[in-house]
Amino acid sequence: MHSQTPISAYPVRDCSPAAIPFPSVFGAEIISITANRVDDASIPIAAENPFGRRPENAENFSYCNVTVSHTHPGWGDTLRTQVWLPTENWNRRMQGIGGAGMVAGLFPWNEFPMYSAVGQGYAAMTVDGGLPSWTTEDWALLSPGNVNKYLLEDFASRSLADGTLIAKSVIESFYGEAPQYSYWAGCSQGGRQGMMLAQKYPTLYDGIHASAPAFNWNHQIVGNFWPQQVMNEMEEYPRPCELQALTDAAIEACDGLDGVKDGLISDMDACYFDPFTLVGKRIGCPDVRGRIPISQAAAIIADAVWTGSNGNSPEYGMIDTYDPDLSAFRKAGGKLVTFHGLADEILPFGNTRNYYEEVTKRDPDVADFYRYFETPGLGHCGGNIGPVPNGIFERLVDWVEHGKTPESLTATGPPDKRGKVRNRILCPYPQKAKYDGKGDVNAYDSWSCH
Ligand SMILES: [Ca+2]
Secondary structure, three states, X not given: OOOOOOEOOOOOOOOOHHHOOOXXXXXXXXXXXXXXEEEEEOOOOOOOEOOEOOOOOOOOEEEEEEEEEEEOOOOOOOEEEEEEEEOOOEOOEEEEEOOEOOEOOOOXXXXXXXXXHHHOOOXXXXXXXXXXXXXXXHOOXXXXXXXXHHXXXXXXXXXXXXXXXXXXXXXXXXXXXXOOEEEEEEEOHHHHHHHHHHHHOOOOOOEEEEEOOOOOXXXXXXXXXXXXXXXXXXXXXXXXXXHHHHHHHHHHHHHHHHOOOOOOOOOHHHOOXXXXXXXXXXXXXXXXXXXXXXXXXXXXXXXXXXXXXXXXXXXXXXXXXXXXXXXXXXHOOOEEEEEEEOOOOOOOHHHHHHHHHHHHHHOOOHHHOEEXXXXXXXOOOOOEOOOEEOOHHHHHHHHHHHOOOOOOEEEEEEEOOOOOEEEEEEOEOOOOEEEOOOOOOOOHHHEEEO
């Protein structure tokens, strides 16, 4: 896949804690190192996925699993960094793997991208952020009203720098040389982490894939609670079938505006749909096994979801991750790619678009190092009916190492109603994909960026 020759005959290094000296990271005190060799590993899932392709070397590979624990003296925290080192065919690169939800990393969901990275020859890294559990209720407050600021800072940023520096040190000890290139791969929380790395630690990674980032917390958290707040204030809670009917109607109204009636709204800017026009319309509702009229409350909620709130909070500044100044990352030669599903049901794509526009205001040549791809019909990091970007991570590597700019991406989706697989192209914002007006709509070359 890559032109660089892997070190196929590299001597297998000693996978034991004694062979790996404690990394030296400013402000961190290493507590312990464990190392275990894993043989006959296999990739558990066979599919194209947002993190990259299933590698050819997906069966029976071996790696050394190194876990490093450290603390920041005085903070009372314990962070764990895990590094998986392929014992053969290391490609001289490192890949950091991000978390999800309110988890920093090192949890069962990110085992697949870890395996996938190691199977491709990367030394893979993930860090748990020092969080004692997967739910914020267990750690975010020290007492009512008092945020656990040390752990919040670990989660927000510090663990990313520490974990990366620890991993680079372990890699150098194991192979006898530092990685030539370092990459980050993450979506959602992992996307936010990637953005934080670009903003705050601009020299640690050569390439960052940060998709559907869970950033802009000051607005995001308020925005996520906004529809619930509207319902609470109205004391009315519409049925899911009402909101589904309004969503279906919006898709029906806006689908064709991009030139193709395919169930995908590719031109969100041209889409305006007034949910109040459907108040009173009777719809089939599986929730009640009958027909009901769409309520005024349902239209108000749909409007609240689609337009969002202007709410704000000062509470999350540490983890906001919305600094549009990427000049240091650019200066260091970094490259950044992001996709965001236009049907993302958890984090609205507008957040990412606004951020890209803020970066563009500061740097009109932003496309030289940062490309953002809006993905019609795609849910949060995947799912829904939209096409999934193909091999975006590999495109990032090509950009960093060979200067091949991703002018567009191909994307493949689930079959449409007639059973035809949806192939589309994705264009870097603000360009849009347009059907050329002739040829198979499911063929890549029937589309172009404008
Ligand atoms: Ca369409």
